Amino acid sequence: MSLLKKITSSEGFSKAMGSITAIIIGLLLGLIVLIFANPSNAFDGFITILAGGFTGGGRGVGQVLYFSTPLILTGLSVGFAFRTGMFNIGGAGQFVMGAVSAIFIGVYVTSIPAPFHWILALIVAGIVGGIWGFVPGMLKALFNVHEVISTIMMNYIGMYLCNFIVKKWLYNSLKNISVDVESTAVLPRAGLDKIFVTMHGNYADASTINIGIIVAIGIAIFMYFVLEKTTFGYELKAVGFNKNASKFAGMNEKRNIMLSMTIAGALSGIGGGLLFLSGPTGRHLQVVDVLAMEGFNGISVALLGLSSPIGIIFSAIFISYLAQGGTYLQTYNYMPEAINIIVAVIIYFSAFSLMFRQLLPKLKKRSIERRELKKAASQESGGEK
């Protein structure tokens, strides 16, 4: 009992409760959407969403992890910038620029052996993504241009530039997508595809999972270390909390803003590299005029994970899990659009997690007060009799 109390009264618990409440409300609203779209299958469909990636067996879980990889990185990108007081909406641009640079290295740099080839591709993805973050950071630090505006602009520059590069140098005109990278640039599977597999008789339906997820989790832990344990993280957080006081303390707040945005951009860029260095069966860049979803989902991931690198690992996997569950909804005659709406509703409510976090203690207090009031009233009336 006392242990339970200790857990429930801890700060981390109250933080997590906010996120969990948001998720539950989001799910219930999702159910309403399901009922509207197709009443007869609503509950079966809802259970499918809840079952998420598990519906597809081993392969499903593998796919959840594979698609959570870029979300962890874009989530870290938004969360890291947020901790330092910046709102990075530029995940989409940084992400595709990282992706296209990684593919470019994967296709055109040929004479390097396996681990070094994909490592180089990831590093270049980070650098180019970093440039996409540095520009808004510099504009903010030196000219006080609001980063929300400049990162959105960088998204479009990135998207069209990416389309241009794919069409000019990396085009698979048959499928209107980017060409496959060299096998040396493909992230190794390291046996993970043997674990996350669904057997259909003798046919092994393997997932596209690779060591990307391990790299992503490693980077998240590293970012946690940087933020919480180093003087650099101490400075960045101080600038995020109170720019004036950081300046007062002699920190170079302009340099910190630029660095923070560069790192945020690099994280998204690496996310792009990790998703697209995945061989013929994995994802390819499509030539479409649409901003990369992963960039924006990073915002929800960061919010749901309360901008903590460790929280972001879990929230990214969770959102990927829901999205994966959504793909199985099609078996219940749901339009893919309905699935996207439901996932969006849940993500939307995740943004309110902060609000719920503040609301919950208030509600709790009010209910206690009401109970006391009732008690007092009943005692009073009892006394009169």
Added chain:
Amino acid sequence: MEYVIEMLNIRKEFPGIVANDDVNLQLKKGEIHALLGENGAGKSTLMSVLFGMYQPEKGIIKKNGMEIKIKDPKEANKLGIGMVHQHFKLVENFTALQNIILGVEDTKNGFLKMEDARKRVIELSKKYGLMIKPDENIEDITVGMQQRVEILKMLYRENEILIFDEPTAVLTPQEIEELMSIMKKLVKEGKSILFITHKLNEIKAVADRCTVLRKGKGIGTVDVKPTTKEVLSEMMVGRKVDLAVNKGTAKPGKTIFEVNNLSVISKRSKKKVVNDVSFKVKEGEIVCIAGIDGNGQSELVYALTGMGPYHDGKIILNNEDVTDSSIRHRNIAGMAHIPEDRHKDGLVLDYKLSQNLVLKKYFKEDFQNRGVINFANVDKYAEKLTEMYDVRSGQGITTLTRSMSGGNQQKAIVAREIEENPEILIAVQPTRGLDVGAIEYIHRQLVNQRDEGRAILLISLELDEVMNLSDRILVIYEGQIVAELDPNKTNVQELGLYMAGSKKSEGVS
């Protein structure tokens, strides 16, 4: 006995603290009733309850013996309760007249009937001796006149009970005297006044009775005349307080800090807000820059510490020209700074106390190794400081700084800055908004630092502080140093005249 307002057994809680605990306050008709207490004693909370901004958890409010409920300030106004807030609630670019009628405008077919309002305002201002210029914009008139506009606002709404929240904090001594006579006139005309303050002199000067609060509890109500200041301060603090600062004569040594012809041009008004200021501070002395708020002190300090721009001039610290140095360089060269606004500049409120105590030291060898913070050393150092400087907080050094009281936040800053072992300590209003106990403590620390041979530059608006602490006084008025005074050879009145710009001495360097 007839009371216009009675607040009985008021209890008001905020998360974690009880701001008012079973407090009683009874206001007689036609009296000036002082409400005395340290910061955080619950004075403002109690008045906010009366003004309808908070709802009390327990207790009742009576007006003329009838129980009333005050839901919001609008209703308080209807009941005849008005308030002059510490920070005036005026629209800067409206005229005085527009501000007075704001919210209770008389209209005819949707057009303002300004002429009637003007007549009434002029009538009122004559009746109570509240001289104002009705057609000047608020931003162009003096603080004293702004306050009179606030008082007229209450009178225009025919308020009978007037609450003054620390009204003298922003005024010069002359303006304070004027305000006191206005207050006396108001009660003579049948108004009743509640006067919030923590200055004992003012209570002795005008108040009839005084209610004392301490830590949210009502300590008692006394008649002011037969009660000495010492008794009042003891009631307020709960122990005997040494009101005067004990300090020996200064033994100034060599010059540590030198400012030559420093000017700062305001970005907004393009005027020189700091105009050709020069002075020196020697080791072992406290030099005070006195002046009324807004005469260029903030800009001067920002230029000195590197936080803000300067236009012209030179700043020399220990024979080194630091005019264009970075803030970090100045800090390392021996400049410490207790900032004017502890929340804006002094602290990262969302950091733990320990993190704030190393805000200027985290990069030093003791606290980090190749960029990785040595938390054990940070905590040890923070423990040492909180003990040495008696910084109190709920959960020790892991307390979130935001949740600490203002006095302890300020103590933490003072501890941090003094432990920088500075050559010069620039202290800007170091006791602003603090209670007597904390003020006493910080004053003692500053004098100790002086006696250890540090140079101290004090910027203060509080005349008592200026007179008690400084070894030399420089008076700043509209960005210029208009006088250099010896505290032993001047008095508050003379100082006030210089501060108000009505007196200038020649040949000040």
